[in-house]
Amino acid sequence: MSLENHHPLTSISSSTSGFLGQNKLSIRTQNLSIPAKNSGISRCIATPTLEKNEAYKTKVSRNANMAKLQAGYLFPEVARRTEAHKLKYPNAKVISLGIGDTTEPIPEIITSAMAKRSYTLSTIKGYTGYGAEQGEKQLRSAIASTFYANLGIEANDIFVSDGAKSDISRLQVLFGSNVTMAVQDPSYPAYVDSSVIMGQTGQFQTRVEKYENIEYMKCTPENGFFPDLSTVSPTNIIFFCSPNNPTGFAASREQLTKLVQFAKDNGSIIVYDSAYALYMSDDNPRSIFEIPGAKEVSLEFIFKILSARFGTFGFFSLFLLPLIVNNQHLWLGTGATAYT
Ligand SMILES: Cc1ncc(COP(=O)(O)O)c(C=O)c1O
Numbered sequence: 001m002s003l004e005n006h007h008p009l010t011s012i013s014s015s016t017s018g019f020l021g022q023n024k025l026s027i028r029t030q031n032l033s034i035p036a037k038n039s040g041i042s043r044c045i046a047t048p049t050l051e052k053n054e055a056y057k058t059k060v061s062r063n064a065n066m067a068k069l070q071a072g073y074l075f076p077e078v079a080r081r082t083e084a085h086k087l088k089y090p091n092a093k094v095i096s097l098g099i100g101d102t103t104e105p106i107p108e109i110i111t112s113a114m115a116k117r118s119y120t121l122s123t124i125k126g127y128t129g130y131g132a133e134q135g136e137k138q139l140r141s142a143i144a145s146t147f148y149a150n151l152g153i154e155a156n157d158i159f160v161s162d163g164a165k166s167d168i169s170r171l172q173v174l175f176g177s178n179v180t181m182a183v184q185d186p187s188y189p190a191y192v193d194s195s196v197i198m199g200q201t202g203q204f205q206t207r208v209e210k211y212e213n214i215e216y217m218k219c220t221p222e223n224g225f226f227p228d229l230s231t232v233s234p235t236n237i238i239f240f241c242s243p244n245n246p247t248g249f250a251a252s253r254e255q256l257t258k259l260v261q262f263a264k265d266n267g268s269i270i271v272y273d274s275a276y277a278l279y280m281s282d283d284n285p286r287s288i289f290e291i292p293g294a295k296e297v298s299l300e301f302i303f304k305i306l307s308a309r310f311g312t313f314g315f316f317s318l319f320l321l322p323l324i325v326n327n328q329h330l331w332l333g334t335g336a337t338a339y340t
Contacts, residue, residue, distance in 0.1 A: 065199045068211070075099035075189075135160025151289045164275060164301050165190050171271060171299075172198040179236040182215035184227065186246055188273065191239040225249035229258060234266035240288075241273040243280060250284045256291045263297040270298040 070077075078098035086094060120126030134140065140155040161167050168190045175181075177199035183191045192214060195201055202212025210216055215235045217227035225247050240259060243250040251259070263270050272288040280286060288294045 063197065063199075065197050065201075068196050068201065068203055069193060070204050134158070148287065148289065151287065152295060153289055164273070167301065168271075169194045169197070172200070175200075175237060180213065180215065181237040181239065182217055182232060182235040183239045184219045184241060184244055185216035186219065186244075187239065188241055188245045191271075219244065219247060219249065226251055226255045229262045232262070234268065236268055238263060238268050238270045239273065240270055241275065242284075243274075243276045245276065248276075250280055250282065252284050253291070256285055256288060256294075260288070260291045260294045260297060264293065268297065270294070272298050272300040274300055 075098055082094055140158040143158050144153055144155045172194040181195050201214050204211050215233050217232050219225045219227055277286040288298045288300050
């Protein structure tokens with residue numbers, strides 16, 4: 001852009017001394033100058049920097065692993081296929097097994113507490129600035145005593161965050177691209193997709209509809225929805241969801257004991273997703289930490305205790321991570337970087 005004027009000019013300089021010392025400013029392009037004080041009217045004229053129709057391109061390329069993802073996230077794909085089916089068979093009565101949604105309003109006790117807390121932040125006395133990276137101590141203590149009494153989990157083991165899906169990806173950042181991982185098959189898709197994005201996997205194999213370098217642990221009616229661990233290849237990370245989404249299967253104490261032993265034998269970490277634990281009505285474990293020794297090899301998401309049950313998806317992830325590396329909680333570095 002150039003600025004034509006009919007009066008004496010003040011040019012712009014990036015030098016501070018020039019800027020402060022004299023009324024003399026200039027920029028490298030010489031295309032822009034501003035009139036000195038009281039210098040009168042100016043007229044702006046655009047100076048084209050690109051040839052017509054030439055789109056500007058950065059030199060930054062996308063994470064190549066993104067190209068491995070198949071048709072994006074699973075649920076939009078389910079919705080796309082459902083629509084296509086309905087278009088083809090307008091009279092079909094479709095039972096959707098796609099993404100669910102909460103249907104009940106958020107209880108007033110939650111919304112009023114949130115309103116009260118946010119109002120407090122608008123007062124001089126109540127304003128706190130950034131909160132603790134791990135979440136408020138009072139909340140973490142309450143979670144520990146309410147859900148983990150007698151399981152050896154304390155407030156310091158608990159991290160409160162903004163949702164499980166984002167935490168699954170952050171965990172993958174923590175693990176890095178050189179780990180191997182296992183998932184139940186079928187399972188909630190975020191485990192696999194975040195692994196793909198991190199570069200832990202090979203390409204998608206269309207013939208078998210699986211990614212290379214992921215250990216898929218078959219969970220079907222034939223094996224009672226629990227993997228036959230004698231056929232599972234050891235991996236660094238084992239994502240395990242119980243009750244499982246989408247099968248609804250909840251693992252028994254004996255099965256989880258086997259899983260913990262399997263992880264210990266192979267030096268693996270279990271990422272245990274107990275998102276739907278509050279829906280359980282039998283006495284199968286609600287937490288992996290009910291299994292002796294699990295604390296040494298596991299971390300657990302318990303976020304859905306609040307979110308799924310009380311209609312507040314994506315509000316909280318209660319992230320429980322007692323694993324210690326070099327005398328520090330495994331999550332502390334990543335968590336503190338991701339949250340303020
Ligand atoms: C098993 C499981 N884990 C994690 C999530 C994601 O939870 P959030 O809404 O807290 O991101 C879901 C969401 O449906 C889920 O089904």
